[in-house]
Amino acid sequence: MIPIDTRSFTSAMRRAATPVSVVTTDGPGGRYGVTVSSICTASAEPPQVLVCVHLGGPTPAALRANKCFAVNILDSRHRHVADSFAGRIERWRADRFACDAWTSITTGAPVLEDGLLVLDCVLGQELVVSTHAVFVGTVVGLQSREGAPLLYSDQAYRTLESPDRISMENLQL
Template sequence: MAPSIRSDERDPDEGAPPAVTRQDYRNAMARLGAAVTIVTTDGPGGRHGFTASAVCSVTDSPPTLLVCLNRGSSASAAIHANGVLCVNTLGGGHEHLSNLFGGRTPPAERFAAGEWKVSATGAPMLLDAVAAFDCRIVRSVEVGTHDVLFCEVVGLAQGGAREGLIYFSRRYHAVVGEPDA
């Protein structure tokens, strides 16, 4: 069980070097494989998008997922202003899109690649995504450098791609799924 520290109690480790460094943490996280997605948004805050692997399911009632967004990302202001986003799950052959949306390129250049339609929330949906989750942001919680966005899924699209895209050990891996899964 994690130790609990009351607010009126001093942490005896205060000032001590962290038990786990950022680099050690990243090295270990690099061993935790994750699906690669592009999170997009549009609305009064403008069109934007970024590559995200920190995405997971929270609950199916109501259908809710979470996205961890670095507040330093150039997409952050637009996502908060619009209050909507679409999680586009990438497939094998989408590495170039992941690199484009994960790099320091202007939004218009990012969307020049790939084929997009406008989803019901207004967020761009990738036509050949393995699966796309159209969402409204219902809650945002600040944790360290990131905002954890809780998103209610209000629309879905499932593509026919047979290969998913996993980021593991700092490299992309295409994984083959069942034809009808």
């Protein structure tokens, strides 16, 4: 077996394209949000998603206390939202939510008014894995609209402005 060091692993994983999302929460634990790139469907029945949040900031504790979160999957117009919640924009560091318009739908967690896809979740399970908390949430509300998802790959934002649609019937295997 070839030993894998952290640098080689993270360098290789940068090549994967992932959707850019902001995970938000509000309630007794406070109003927080953070940019993440690790989200996925955990189950369709019941509808559940999982998100990975770095343990270094205040968001994991707030998610636990509030028992809810929203996954705001960004579109190509929302780079400023991703950068704000990643702490990259100075003028919004004190209030990252000032970067755009927010509302709520079911749990009270902030949802981006014109987000590509918003999943409003009640917190179910949590697993701590090394530097991250993996939160599983049951989706209790959603909003979806047409648009091009904002992706992150090789340390840069990417988009799928003209996605190629490939029919499974036309694939020659």
